[in-house]
Amino acid sequence: xxxxxxxxxxxxxxxxxxxxxxxxxxxxxxxxxxxxxxxxxxxxxxxxxxxxxxxxxxxxxxxxxxxxxxxxxxxxxxxxxxxxxxxxxxxxxxxxxxxxxxxxxxxxxxxxxxxxxxxxxxxxxx
Numbered sequence: 001x002x003x004x005x006x007x008x009x010x011x012x013x014x015x016x017x018x019x020x021x022x023x024x025x026x027x028x029x030x031x032x033x034x035x036x037x038x039x040x041x042x043x044x045x046x047x048x049x050x051x052x053x054x055x056x057x058x059x060x061x062x063x064x065x066x067x068x069x070x071x072x073x074x075x076x077x078x079x080x081x082x083x084x085x086x087x088x089x090x091x092x093x094x095x096x097x098x099x100x101x102x103x104x105x106x107x108x109x110x111x112x113x114x115x116x117x118x119x120x121x122x123x124x125x126x
Contacts, residue, residue, distance in 0.1 A: 012111035013057055013094070017049055018081045019118045031078055034071040042118065054094045054112055061108040062096065084117030 016031040019042065028037045028049035035052050039045030060069040072078070092112045 010111075011107075011109045012091070012113045013109040014113045014115070015053055016081055016087075017114050017116040018077060018084070019045060019049075019116060021119075029073055029077055031073040031081055032070055034073045046116070050092050050112065050114065053114075054092070057094060057112065058096050058108060080119075081117050084119065087115045087117050090114050090116065 015033065017028055018031065019026060019028045021027070026039045026042055026045035028039070028045045029035075030049055030053050033053060033056055035049070035056060037045055037048035037052055039048050056069060060066050090113070092114070094108065094110055094112050096108045
């Protein structure tokens with residue numbers, strides 16, 4: 001079974017991202033990893049958060065540190081994400097920085113799939 005897993009090009013790592021604008025700055029929050037990026041534009045913050053997520057995944061898989069990869073965002077961030085009426089799904093290639101590509105024990109997912117909620121004005125809570 002592990003040979004199938006190692007050879008598959010369809011393996012992916014999926015994350016949820018909440019993007020909002022606050023005081024003129026875009027903030028992107030990856031809910032599974034509790035990683036945050038900021039940017040001056042929607043495009044910039046999207047690129048930054050994807051770069052951070054890919055780096056975290058690559059580091060964890062290359063260093064056999066998957067147990068420490070997941071740090072869920074606070075519950076209120078998840079609630080805000082699930083209140084979003086539209087989520088956009090995107091697929092990115094994860095380019096590993098692993099030097100020894102012949103190491104067959106290292107399994108790094110080749111794809112990152114993000115489900116992104118982009119809000120301009122964050123919802124208010126009662």
